[in-house]
Amino acid sequence: MAVGPKSAADLSMIDPFGRAVSYLRVSVTDRCDFRCVYCMSEDMAFLPKKDLLTLEELDRLCSVFINKGVKKLRITGGEPLVRRDIMTLFHSLSKKLGNGLEELTLTTNGSQLERYAHELAACGIKRINVSLDTLDAAKFKSITRWGDLDRVLAGIKAAQKAGLSIKINAVALKGVNDTEIEPLVRWAHEDGMDITFIEVMPMGDIEPDRFDQYWPLTEVKDHLSKSFTLSDIDYQTGGPARYVRARETGGRIGFITPLTHNFCESCNRVRLTCTGMLYMCLGQDDSADLRAALRASTDNHLVSQAIDNAILRKPKGHDFVIERTHSRPAVTRHMSVTGG
Ligand code: SAM
Numbered sequence: 001m002a003v004g005p006k007s008a009a010d011l012s013m014i015d016p017f018g019r020a021v022s023y024l025r026v027s028v029t030d031r032c033d034f035r036c037v038y039c040m041s042e043d044m045a046f047l048p049k050k051d052l053l054t055l056e057e058l059d060r061l062c063s064v065f066i067n068k069g070v071k072k073l074r075i076t077g078g079e080p081l082v083r084r085d086i087m088t089l090f091h092s093l094s095k096k097l098g099n100g101l102e103e104l105t106l107t108t109n110g111s112q113l114e115r116y117a118h119e120l121a122a123c124g125i126k127r128i129n130v131s132l133d134t135l136d137a138a139k140f141k142s143i144t145r146w147g148d149l150d151r152v153l154a155g156i157k158a159a160q161k162a163g164l165s166i167k168i169n170a171v172a173l174k175g176v177n178d179t180e181i182e183p184l185v186r187w188a189h190e191d192g193m194d195i196t197f198i199e200v201m202p203m204g205d206i207e208p209d210r211f212d213q214y215w216p217l218t219e220v221k222d223h224l225s226k227s228f229t230l231s232d233i234d235y236q237t238g239g240p241a242r243y244v245r246a247r248e249t250g251g252r253i254g255f256i257t258p259l260t261h262n263f264c265e266s267c268n269r270v271r272l273t274c275t276g277m278l279y280m281c282l283g284q285d286d287s288a289d290l291r292a293a294l295r296a297s298t299d300n301h302l303v304s305q306a307i308d309n310a311i312l313r314k315p316k317g318h319d320f321v322i323e324r325t326h327s328r329p330a331v332t333r334h335m336s337v338t339g340g
């Protein structure tokens with residue numbers, strides 16, 4: 001068969017199951033100013049700074065992905081807004097909006113939003129995800145260990161004032177925030193925010209045992225049905241959440257169910273870590289080292305080839321299973337490495 005020059009269609013990233021990869025999540029740091037109990041241990045060891053890609057390298061890698069068909073870019077972490085000079089990356093990525101990139105967004109714990117909300121909006125960011133599991137200050141402290149609820153709420157206000165639309169992400173934790181699911185929905189909807197619930201995932205070796213806190217979202221939905229009339233809606237954000245609308249508030253509630261529902265079949269995402277490792281699946285350990293290819297040449301050809309090879313290894317789905325006989329993590333890296 002004759003092999004001609006690559007056409008524009010050849011440049012897009014199609015995995016072995018025919019899924020086009022159009023969504024890149026980039027964890028810009030593994031560090032964080034919180035220590036959420038389900039995400040990190042209190043004495044987390046972080047990567048040496050010298051192992052991190054520079055902001056220029058991250059920008060270069062993102063550009064290669066955009067040229068190869070990425071339309072949505074989510075910046076995450078660790079806490080992305082604690083990385084030094086992070087706004088320079090947002091400014092340079094914002095120039096790609098309308099030039100292949102359709103959406104630039106971020107997931108944050110909200111602690112730095114008061115400071116950065118206006119600049120983020122000026123960079124063309126329209127929507128952000130803010131993680132918040134409770135509105136009770138003492139409980140917030142016990143979940144995040146180091147977080148301050150008032151500061152996050154002030155950050156949310158600042159973001160709204162800057163014109164950013166906000167989706168709240170809450171991890172549903174049995175015995176921890178189960179009494180707050182309904183108040184969280186009412187609070188979010190009253191303020192015009194969507195809210196999405198996430199099942200706790202077995203990632204990273206952390207005490208206490210998260211299986212004690214595992215609360216299937218099928219049960220969360222049943223619980224919410226007692227207070228709200230929920231109807232399925234066909235709303236998509238490009239992510240894995242399935243949405244319902246609550247008639248009483250008119251707002252949307254999303255459910256991300258990695259354990260009870262296999263959300264893999266329509267997966268269009270890959271994840272890049274702050275050291276340049278590309279993970280083709282959140283729930284699998286296989287990765288490709290893009291840093292080596294990036295640093296080997298100033299030409300992007302090698303890194304583009306490394307991405308193509310990696311996409312060919314994208315698995316059909318993850319291996320998270322609910323096994324109550326043991327509590328080892330399904331994936332040993334922490335969520336803060338690959339980002340949420
Ligand atoms: N620091 C930012 C934040 O908290 O939004 C961004 C990174 S954080 C790793 C992204 C999301 O992952 C958060 O919504 C967090 O609640 C969620 N997360 C962390 N560990 C998790 C786990 N073990 N299971 C489910 N979600 C988790």
Ligand code: SF4
Binds near residue numbers: 033036079131
């Ligand atoms: Fe930090 Fe986000 Fe992990 Fe909480 S969930 S420790 S805020 S990275």
